[in-house]
Amino acid sequence: MSRGVPAVEEEDGEPEGPEQSVSAPAMQEGPERELSHEEFDPKGTLALILMYFTILVVMWVFMYFIEFLGNDLVVVG
């Protein structure tokens, strides 16, 4: 039978404020505000991912350049 580890999902509230990560420095500041799903707009994530895509495309084209323009034609078969 279940022995009931207190998952936060089931808690009624935290008496000691937001829980600090056990691996963080003791002086680390906790969250200043709570953002709900509706209030949160991950535009920074979008910017980072677009940046990554740009890098990917440039590097892929660079590799393609090395493969095909850096070598002579090869006949396969």
Added chain:
Amino acid sequence: MSVERETFADRYPEEAELVRRSFLVAFTALGLGALFGIIQALHRTNVLRFIPSTDYYTVLTAHGVLLVIVFTIFYLVGLYQWAVTRSLDRSPTNINFTRAWLTLMTIGSVITGLTILLGFVDQIGISADVLFTFYAPLQAHPLFYTGLVVFIIGTWLAGVDWFRTWLHWKQDNPDERIPLQTFMVLTTMIMWYVATIGVAIAVLFFLLPWSLGLIETVNPLLTRTLFWFFGHPVVYFWLLPAYMLWYTVLPKLAGGRLFSDPLARVVFVLFVLLSTPVGIHHQYVDPGIAEGFKFIAMTNTMFLLLPSLLTAFTVVASMEHGARQRGGEGLFRWLTALPWRDPAFTGMALAGLMFAAGGFSGMINAGMNINYLVHNTIWVPGHFHLTVGTAVALTMMAGTYWLWPQLTNRRLYSRPIGLLQVVMWFGGMALMSNSMHVAGLYGVPRRTAEPQYAGFDFQTAFGSIAELNVQLAVGGTLLFVSTLLFLGNLALSLGNPKVDGLGQTLPEPLSGPDDSPRVLDNMKLWAGIALVLVLLAYALPLGAIVQNGGLFGTGGDAYPVSVLGRFDPGVGLDAVRELLGVGR
């Protein structure tokens, strides 16, 4: 002690002990593997050589098997045992069964590990210099394969244990969604069961009987194909525990919440479906497999980018949520609001960053045409040192900084040393894998102690091979020192006094499981589709391979020859006497 701060070790002492035990095996393998890693790095680059080059394959095999089989998988079973127990909120159905599979896995690893290490003692005649990719014609001593069989059966039983625990939980909670961490464990294990079909057939029906001398020959292409049937999905077996930490622990460390539980479930289901029917992409240069099958494998592989990109979005968005809650503003300035002084957070974030770079070189490897440029060069180890060597290994080490206090009730010995360790790993790997990728483009081969051939110069576009060697050697050294710092920090933590209140909870996702369709939790459906996809991808190529070369091939010698018939116990005994320095 407040209930809220009760640790996993307080509530589940027996389970915590098992997790600690599996981590102990994992970290022992990590230390040994790192030692063999630095020996390789310094030997290849000619900086320091104290082993004969003929022992290089033994070092390479020990490095590969100890790190990518023993370290990663023992960490996985420990982490998953913690996750199932925590998220289902219950003990295993029979903890003796849990002890049994962990013991079985340990025995298997010791047998395989010792067989590899005996390769350093030529006189005994036992060796397994076959690398992690242990297919024919390289042949190991039968003990190598026997240990692997015992180890894999142990992992299968671990899955049985977790499925059984879940089924009992389900009886008590018929209408509830599977808790996310348990969902991740179950899907990972379905993937593992499907993937290990290939290696089980290869070892039990071909490699083990062959090494025992029961059959004369094997079909090398068949064993290669069966190996890669397992050899590619196994990389996701390493990766998915890291994903579990990124999805469920990293948002908490960042001070936020997981962006989407449904997306996380979709990602894990995609890995069940897509990870196995791709292995032939490791065989683009193998003769005997039609180009069409290779093209299908390439297409399937590109689909695998989807769960990785979904993960990039979900995990980064969860970190951004934490940063915004901490007061982060702007398009990029929120990055500075993240808790960079927490080694668990920083380690995982840097591991994710390196995984993004590994994603690029992975795309190159997967591309059928461009793969020819880098195949069998040191580019490939450069790639997987970014993925398994950093995304997985660094996440596991960083996760340990958060998990270890909850498993031992002792604080970490030093948080700053932990921070230095994860940053040093990142720096070391940046140097080492960069030099490997670049050297690979110049054609420097992998898997050799002597990459410089006599009378041949590698032409570089800029810089020099010597400069790349320095990068590789310095990077490898930093990685070794980082491993020592990690292991030392954990060992010293055991000297800290036990304290109360180190327990941690995990925040619920912004978008919870009820936002996803219930069909995602249908394990039978996903397992069934996965098997159908595997059949579609593998039935024809395997049929063609057997038709062309026969089940047992057409002959050819194994190398190195080390079947039991060659083992002379008298010679072995003499060697032991010589080692001990007693009368001969």
